[in-house]
Amino acid sequence: MIKVVDLHKSFGKLQVLKGVNEHIAPGECVSIIGPSGGGKSTFLRCLNLLETPDAGQIFLEGVEITGKNIDINLHRQKMGMVFQLFNVFPHLSVKENITLAPVLLKKKTPAEAEDMAMSLLNRVGLVDKADEHPGRLSGGQKQRLAIVRALAMEPDVMLFDEPTSALDPEMVGEVLDVIKSLVKDGLTSVIVTHEMGFAKEISDRVLFMDSGVIAEEGPPNEVFNHPRNPRTHEFLSKVLY
Amino acid sequence: MSFTTVFENIAKIMAQYWDVFLIRGVSMTLLLSVITVFFGSILGSLFALGRRSRFAPLRFLIVAIVEVIRGTPILLQLYVGYFIVPQILSFAKVSDFTSISIALVINSAAYVSEVIRSGIQAVDKGQTEAARSLGLNGRQTMLKIVLPQAIRNILPALGNEFIMVIKETSLASTFFIGDLMTSYLTVKGRTYLSLECLIIVGTIYFILTFVLSKLVGLYERRLKSRD
Amino acid sequence: MKKVFAFALALTLLVLCMAGGVAEEKKVLTVAMSPDFAPMEFVDTSKSGQDQYVGFDVTLAKFIADELGMELEIKAMSFDACQTAVQTGAVDMSISGFAKTDERAENFCLSDFYYTRDNDTQQVIIVKAEKAGTFSTAEDFAGMTIAAQDASLQFNLCSTQLPASCTIKPFKDLGDSVVALMSDRVDAVAVAYSNGQSIIANNPSVGFSGFEFVVDDDQKNNVILMNKTSTELCEKVNAALAKAKENGLYSGWYEEAEALAGIETAKEVTIED
Numbered sequence: 001m002i003k004v005v006d007l008h009k010s011f012g013k014l015q016v017l018k019g020v021n022e023h024i025a026p027g028e029c030v031s032i033i034g035p036s037g038g039g040k041s042t043f044l045r046c047l048n049l050l051e052t053p054d055a056g057q058i059f060l061e062g063v064e065i066t067g068k069n070i071d072i073n074l075h076r077q078k079m080g081m082v083f084q085l086f087n088v089f090p091h092l093s094v095k096e097n098i099t100l101a102p103v104l105l106k107k108k109t110p111a112e113a114e115d116m117a118m119s120l121l122n123r124v125g126l127v128d129k130a131d132e133h134p135g136r137l138s139g140g141q142k143q144r145l146a147i148v149r150a151l152a153m154e155p156d157v158m159l160f161d162e163p164t165s166a167l168d169p170e171m172v173g174e175v176l177d178v179i180k181s182l183v184k185d186g187l188t189s190v191i192v193t194h195e196m197g198f199a200k201e202i203s204d205r206v207l208f209m210d211s212g213v214i215a216e217e218g219p220p221n222e223v224f225n226h227p228r229n230p231r232t233h234e235f236l237s238k239v240l241y
Numbered sequence: 242m243s244f245t246t247v248f249e250n251i252a253k254i255m256a257q258y259w260d261v262f263l264i265r266g267v268s269m270t271l272l273l274s275v276i277t278v279f280f281g282s283i284l285g286s287l288f289a290l291g292r293r294s295r296f297a298p299l300r301f302l303i304v305a306i307v308e309v310i311r312g313t314p315i316l317l318q319l320y321v322g323y324f325i326v327p328q329i330l331s332f333a334k335v336s337d338f339t340s341i342s343i344a345l346v347i348n349s350a351a352y353v354s355e356v357i358r359s360g361i362q363a364v365d366k367g368q369t370e371a372a373r374s375l376g377l378n379g380r381q382t383m384l385k386i387v388l389p390q391a392i393r394n395i396l397p398a399l400g401n402e403f404i405m406v407i408k409e410t411s412l413a414s415t416f417f418i419g420d421l422m423t424s425y426l427t428v429k430g431r432t433y434l435s436l437e438c439l440i441i442v443g444t445i446y447f448i449l450t451f452v453l454s455k456l457v458g459l460y461e462r463r464l465k466s467r468d
Numbered sequence: 469m470k471k472v473f474a475f476a477l478a479l480t481l482l483v484l485c486m487a488g489g490v491a492e493e494k495k496v497l498t499v500a501m502s503p504d505f506a507p508m509e510f511v512d513t514s515k516s517g518q519d520q521y522v523g524f525d526v527t528l529a530k531f532i533a534d535e536l537g538m539e540l541e542i543k544a545m546s547f548d549a550c551q552t553a554v555q556t557g558a559v560d561m562s563i564s565g566f567a568k569t570d571e572r573a574e575n576f577c578l579s580d581f582y583y584t585r586d587n588d589t590q591q592v593i594i595v596k597a598e599k600a601g602t603f604s605t606a607e608d609f610a611g612m613t614i615a616a617q618d619a620s621l622q623f624n625l626c627s628t629q630l631p632a633s634c635t636i637k638p639f640k641d642l643g644d645s646v647v648a649l650m651s652d653r654v655d656a657v658a659v660a661y662s663n664g665q666s667i668i669a670n671n672p673s674v675g676f677s678g679f680e681f682v683v684d685d686d687q688k689n690n691v692i693l694m695n696k697t698s699t700e701l702c703e704k705v706n707a708a709l710a711k712a713k714e715n716g717l718y719s720g721w722y723e724e725a726e727a728l729a730g731i732e733t734a735k736e737v738t739i740e741d
Contacts, residue, residue, distance in 0.1 A: 073376050076376040079374070081370075081371075081374035083367060087365070087370065089371070089390075091389045100375075101372075105375075149371075149375070153376060323545075323558070324552060324553065324558050327558070415545060416544070416545045416549060417503065417546075426504045427510070428513070430506055431511070431729055432670045433506075433670050435647045436651075
């Protein structure tokens with residue numbers, strides 16, 4: 001589904017990605033863990049070109065989206081993204097947040113989009129908020145809205161950038177539950193997270209990123225219980241208790 | 242100088258010249274301000290748009306215009322408008338009013354373009370990223386996501402620009418354009434009662450701007466309460 | 469997007485231009501003046517358009533335009549701007565009570581003198597009413613602060629004829645200097661006699677000091693400013709001025725202007741020596 005070859009990215013003099021290679025299969029759920037500044041978010045943001053890589057290639061379903069003459073907007077429609085700070089649209093109602101992109105990009109008629117919005121809101125328990133503005137939602141509700149907003153484009157893959165980091169602890173669960181149910185339905189997902197228990201439970205594969213490279217990868221059981229790389233070991237011993 | 246004399250003189254002046262101040266002066270000041278802010282907003286929006294253009298010379302030109310306008314006294318710009326614009330547009334026979342308006346409009350546009358630019362910048366970058374990640378292109382993102390939010394920052398600032406412009410149009414009296422300050426010059430020029438005339442026009446300017454700033458404040462509160 | 473941009477820009481300019489109106493075919497004599505100087509040039513607030521400008525200089529301008537067979541158009545602007553307007557060629561001339569100075573002679577083409585009336589050759593000093601008439605010589609002003617319009621004939625006279633102990637304070641505007649006098653910021657104001665009359669008519673708390681400057685013939689009267697390059701026009705203007713003087717028109721014009729400005733000409737104010 002996604003293939004990444006020798007990805008490099010620097011911000012000024014700071015080298016953030018130093019040659020990342022990765023292959024994500026359809027239906028797979030991949031969690032990315034690692035210390036802050038290790039390049040996790042930058043890697044994720046490179047996948048849909050919110051950050052432009054300096055070197056390397058990214059293939060989405062066989063098409064090189066880092067190539068020239070690519071309409072990146074078309075490819076972004078196939079990748080949903082959920083942000084740490086929700087980034088819901090405050091000037092639109094909850095329902096409009098969901099219907100805006102599918103209607104504007106001609107994926108759906110307004111009526112179809114509305115039907116879908118309501119069923120998505122139903123799925124995440126926000127039907128009664130459909131006509132409210134996001135200003136009235138809690139953090140957890142905003143993030144659930146952000147998730148279904150991305151789902152409304154019917155993406156082939158979902159990218160989650162620390163989806164629960166900005167939430168109050170009591171709201172983390174409701175968001176993780178939504179993500180879990182998506183993964184269970186077989187949606188290809190890449191999740192940058194600090195929730196180790198969640199990553200362990202849900203992932204098919206875990207990537208440990210440190211200093212701009214994937215330092216270790218494998219099934220959650222192996223990475224969490226028998227890390228081979230000393231840096232993984234050190235990191236996990238700090239975050240697991 | 243006794244205050245009673247001043248007040249007596251003010252009463253005397255107002256009895257004879259009230260229409261010069263309240264009707265001619267006020268209406269011309271308001272007309273000039275409305276024209277300035279209206280066309281200034283249009284041109285200022287175009288400036289703001291041009292500053293985001295991919296065509297570098299256009300960007301450079303607009304930045305240069307904005308910086309020169311903001312960095313020079315408006316009186317100087319009015320001189321340029323009055324003496325040079327008619328020569329450039331000699332085919333069109335521009336009137337004094339038009340050439341002064343053009344100078345005021347360009348001046349206002351420079352400030353408005355900054356207001357718009359900062360209004361757009363004040364919209365969280367995450368909004369753009371969210372929109373782009375959904376597949377919206379740059380233009381759709383600007384029109385559907387960024388601008389509607391920026392407007393809320395921009396409109397109250399435009400109201401304040403209007404208040405500024407009302408005061409700035411007073412400099413147009415250098416060319417006896419007929420605004421409130423021209424009324425002052427006119428009446429003062431034949432009565433030689435400067436202080437009294439200044440108090441009169443000062444009071445009128447204050448009432449105009451005070452009422453407007455209250456209206457802008459009211460509008461701002463309404464915007465906030467909608468969030 | 470670029471087309472929208474260009475279109476909107478063109479539209480804005482077009483609308484602004486249309487407000488300018490259509491070109492006029494008749495030969496027009498454009499004259500700049502600063503109509504805040506009664507009775508020389510001021511605004512009749514009951515009228516509008518060109519008719520609102522009245523005063524001695526306006527009558528003179530009309531006379532000159534008639535002599536030249538042209539239509540008069542007055543352009544009102546500040547005193548400073550009048551000079552800029554002549555220099556840039558935005559107007560044909562400026563008639564605005566200009567005194568002859570060396571600097572002006574250098575930068576402009578100046579007409580011959582024109583006169584208001586006989587006693588207007590007088591340059592005087594006004595003071596608060598309670599001190600009126602108590603001054604007779606320049607020494608009487610020793611140590612005082614005297615206001616005069618910046619770059620004016622009066623300012624030159626103050627600096628050359630008043631004692632060195634005087635402080636001479638330039639004002640941009642004659643009206644402002646009167647305010648300064650009434651609020652005791654200055655002790656006296658140097659003015660042309662005619663302006664002094666206008667001021668006193670409106671401010672009973674001001675009076676003539678009794679002192680009068682010694683004025684050379686060269687400094688006595690006003691000139692018309694024209695562009696350095698307008699020598700031909702200058703000749704025609706001088707011919708018109710000569711005709712006005714010959715026919716004794718100046719005094720009548722001046723009385724008319726005074727009447728319009730509300731100065732009681734009947735009650736002739738004389739300067740006591």
